[in-house]
Amino acid sequence: QKEVEQNSGPLSVPEGAIASLNCTYSDRGSQSFFWYRQYSGKSPELIMFIYSNGDKEDGRFTAQLNKASQYVSLLIRDSQPSDSATYLCAVRDTGTASKLTFGTGTRLQVTL
């Protein structure tokens, strides 16, 4: 059973701070990694993806991947109240049309 683990939170950070969200996965064969943001009652919205070890930056978001440690993280710089949501880590296997396996998500609260 492939697992994706996240701390459910809530993670509370003040406005303007850096939020750090972490995810570990069990399957060493996993190839690609995605971060989705989900507001309450809404669908997952893709915000970042990473395939190679190291860092990938996109605006205020940085994804970090360490395949040796089976660890992926998301940093949100200059956190805003609108960033308050649940952040889902998803891992994809090799293979065509392979499924995404999601973690339970980390709830982020950005306080004023």
Next chain:
Amino acid sequence: EPEVTQTPSHQVTQMGQEVILRCVPISNHLYFYWYRQILGQKVEFLVSFYNNEISEKSEIFDDQFSVERPDGSNFTLKIRSTKLEDSAMYFCASSLAGTTNEKLFFGSGTQLSVL
């Protein structure tokens, strides 16, 4: 920006009834998926579909479930005889290709309530 659309947004049904959830994937996408999320739980994979065939399905996707692409635009999920535990948010997703690195885009979901 192109998006995946789902109808209806809410569906209430009686236990044992059949329901059909509808999705219109992004127009040039070729791979289609259904996921579900029970309230307070993780998003779970149900099925993937390509070239009019199921590519992969999960243990959840038993004989009560079926998928179909009846025309060039719609992708449907049918639950033949609903159970209370089928109550969940059902998300359709699509991707341009089926490669590992390909991004999935999700629709806004159908909230299914089985009474």
